[in-house]
Every structure is written in structure tokens, then in C-alpha cells.
Amino acid sequence: MKRKCFAGESCPIARSLDVIGDWWSLLIVREALLGKRRFSEFQKSLGVAKNILTVRLRKLVAYGILEMVPATDGSTYQEYALTEKGRGLHIVLMALWQWAEGCLFESGGQEFVLVDRKDGEFVRPLALQAKDGRSLGPGDVNFVPRQKSECRQPEPSTKNGKKLR
């Protein structure tokens, strides 16, 4: 389905959604980040039909999110490894995780929590930060045409920018 966007077809959010626009794809990436590499491992952990998994894996390879590599055990199997682009989705998954943690679980209802591997402490909530480290909320950012931004002039007006409320 074609989606319209404030910047035509070039909105990065819409473009991301076009690429990882079905939840199976993101769940496959989640499993890959957890160490799954083989078709049978994905199939077992996700419980998804083989034909659907085949299509999704092919799509993820075509988009350069996964790549086919020789099996690490020297067998003739091929495995699916995350590319750098695929590993970049880690932040998207962490944002989804933290949003659910904050909003979709009743107190004590969550079985697993996200911790720092080094010391077992909770990690900080993701926050958008300015160049100087200030936290930026939805109302603190603008979407401006690239040319304008390349001037890097301070922006007293939002006339040509889109401000998130």
C-alpha cells in the first residue's frame, strides 16, 4: 500500500516502515540479535510457517539486513548473519521494548527486563539528545529541508520547518 508523507515518498520514517513493514521481519531481526542464525532456529523460536519465513528471510537478505554466510560449524548449511545495517535496527527494537515497558505492562507483569550485561543494572531510557547533550522532546526538534540545514544557521522561525508537538 502506498503511503503519503509530509515529504512525499522520502520521509525516512515511511521508508523504514516500507522496509521492515511487517512485524515478522522485526521479530526475525530480534532473533538474529539473540544469536539465531539458521532457518530451523528462526522457525522454531518464532513458530512461523515455513513459507512465510522463507519469504521474509529472502526480503531481509534483499534489503541487506541479513546476509547468507557459510555455516560456522563447517557443515554445508548456510546461515543468516546480520549485516551492519541489520544490527542498526537494535535501537529500533530497544525503543519498542522500552515503550512497552513503560506503557503496556501492569506493575510486576513483565517477565524479562533489560539490563546492562556488565553489572546487571537497568539501562537508561532512550532519549534524543542535542549536539550539546540536552534532552530533546517531541517539541524540540524540526524537520527541515536538507539544503537549509546544511547552512547550519540558527532557526528563529519554524516557518519552513515541521515541529513535532
Place this chain on the structure above:
Amino acid sequence: MKRKCFAGESCPIARSLDVIGDWWSLLIVREALLGKRRFSEFQKSLGVAKNILTVRLRKLVAYGILEMVPATDGSTYQEYALTEKGRGLHIVLMALWQWAEGCLFESGGQEFVLVDRKDGEFVRPLALQAKDGRSLGPGDVNFVPRQKSECRQPEPSTKNGKKLR
């Protein structure tokens, strides 16, 4: 479609995907963050069929992401306003934006860029941070059972945790 998860049905990522599990919903949230409040505004900017938009808006209200409020101009129309839970999706959208910025555009192909409203500077890439401020990559976090995490003991082993690669 039912999705399996390493923590059964309780994985926060899967739960988020169940709630905002179609891209129209996230694009509606994007438009709401940009200031859209009326059915006709969403319909115009997204170009989505009215019946689909009706269903999506109802779902977002049912999930507490949007709420119906009286029109700000005093007319009899009702408007859709983001709740705190809905505004919390800002970080998810920013993660999708930045991932696309880094991976899905050829050099110079992006029309709009995300800047700090105060000074027009680019914002920092989102990064997961430890309690002490260290940046945490996929391999630096664990998903551990809640009870275990509440002890807050350092974790020398990943035996009972899931480590992201």
C-alpha cells in the same frame, strides 16, 4: 497472527508490535506529533481510505494512544489528541527515522533532516546508555527474568540471560 517470543507472549517488543502492529498506526502517530488533530487532516495528509483511517483511529483510542477531545476552536467537532503514552512513541519514530537516515538513503537523497529546533544543529544518533552513561551495543545488554534483576547482582555469566549479539 499469534507470535511466539523468547518470553512467551510477554516480550515487550512483541507486545509493542501487537499494539502498533500496522504501519498506518505509526504514521497516524507521526502526523499527530506534527500537529494534526482532525479526521480530515489525517485523511488528507496520509491519503488513506476513510474506512481504514476510522478503524485505525478507533484502535489507537482504544489502546490509549490517542484520546478524543473537544475541538480547540470551540466548534462541535471532536479532535484526536496524543496521550502521554502516544507521545512516548516519539522515540520509536526517531529510531526509525535515524535508521533510515543511516541506511536507506543514498548520499544527498534525503529531502528533510532532523535538527534541534533551538539552534538548527543535527541531533545525536540515539544510543542505549548504561546507568553510568556508557554506550551499550547489542552485545552489551541482557534480558533477564525480573526477579533476578531485582537482586541487582553483577552477572558474571549469561547462563540465565539472553545476550544480544
